Amino acid sequence: xxxxxxxxxxxxxxxxxxxxxxxxxxxxxxxxxxxxxxxxxxxxxxxxxxxxxxxxxxxxxxxxxxxxxxxxxxxxxxxxxxxxxxxxxxxxxxxxxxxxxxxxxxxxxxxxxxxxxxxxxxxxxxxxxxxxxxxxxxxxxxxxxxxxxxxxxxxxxxx
Numbered sequence: 001x002x003x004x005x006x007x008x009x010x011x012x013x014x015x016x017x018x019x020x021x022x023x024x025x026x027x028x029x030x031x032x033x034x035x036x037x038x039x040x041x042x043x044x045x046x047x048x049x050x051x052x053x054x055x056x057x058x059x060x061x062x063x064x065x066x067x068x069x070x071x072x073x074x075x076x077x078x079x080x081x082x083x084x085x086x087x088x089x090x091x092x093x094x095x096x097x098x099x100x101x102x103x104x105x106x107x108x109x110x111x112x113x114x115x116x117x118x119x120x121x122x123x124x125x126x127x128x129x130x131x132x133x134x135x136x137x138x139x140x141x142x143x144x145x146x147x148x149x150x151x152x153x154x155x156x157x158x159x
Contacts (some may be wrong), residue, residue, distance in 0.1 A: 010035070011079025019066040026050045026061040029076060033100075037077035037106045041135070046133030051107035052076050059115040071136045075108035080113065089113055089151045096146035100138035108134045112148045120156055124149060 003018040010033070017032050026082050029035040029052075038061055041049035045060040052061045054077040061076075092098070099105045108131060115122055115130040116142045124129070127148045128141070136144065 004067045006066060008069045009073045011075055011156070017066070018059070021065070021067050023066045024062050025052070025064040025066045026067040026070060026073070027060060033079050035076050038105050039106060041103060041107075046105040047104070048111060049104050051110040051134065053110065053114055056065075056114075056117075058111055075110075077110055080109060086156055087113065089148065092147045092151040092154070093144075096143055096147045096150070098139065098143040104134055104136040104138075109134065110146055112144075112151075115148070116152055116155065120152060120159075122135065122149070122152060 001021060005016065005018055005020055007016045009015065010029075015033070017028055019028050019032065021158060026038055026040055028042070029038050038052060039064060041047035041048040043062050045063040048060065050061040052059055054069065057073050070131070075127070080090060086094070087109075089109055093105070093109065099108075111131050111134050112127075115127065119126060124145060127145050131148070133145065
């Protein structure tokens with residue numbers, strides 16, 4: 001089968017790639033474009049490890065066909081930091097040890113950023129609900145939730 005040419009924007013940069021019609025965006029990110037931050041945990045959209053935003057909407061990249069992203073805007077974990085400056089969520093996760101093995105961390109960070117962009121003052125219940133699509137086998141979620149809440153408070157006070 002012929003490869004498809006796709007033109008899109010990834011992390012603010014115009015990007016072109018070739019893909020098979022059945023290839024997932026996760027496969028293209030990792031294997032074609034070398035953006036290995038998104039992880040494959042399940043391949044069925046159940047774990048959230050491959051979370052990206054597609055036109056601002058949180059999405060599991062394992063469920064998106066790469067052939068369908070032409071003309072759309074994608075953001076991945078690699079675009080979260082600005083150069084050497086970590087996003088406040090990334091910094092807080094480090095400070096509060098809200099990560100362990102790292103498999104879920106990129107997806108959790110993408111989900112948390114999407115939440116804070118939509119709701120800069122979430123309750124603990126809202127954070128837990130928003131992150132419910134991200135499975136973590138190591139941390140027990142409490143440090144993650146606390147890091148998101150503290151980041152939200154710091155970002156509000158800085159604004």
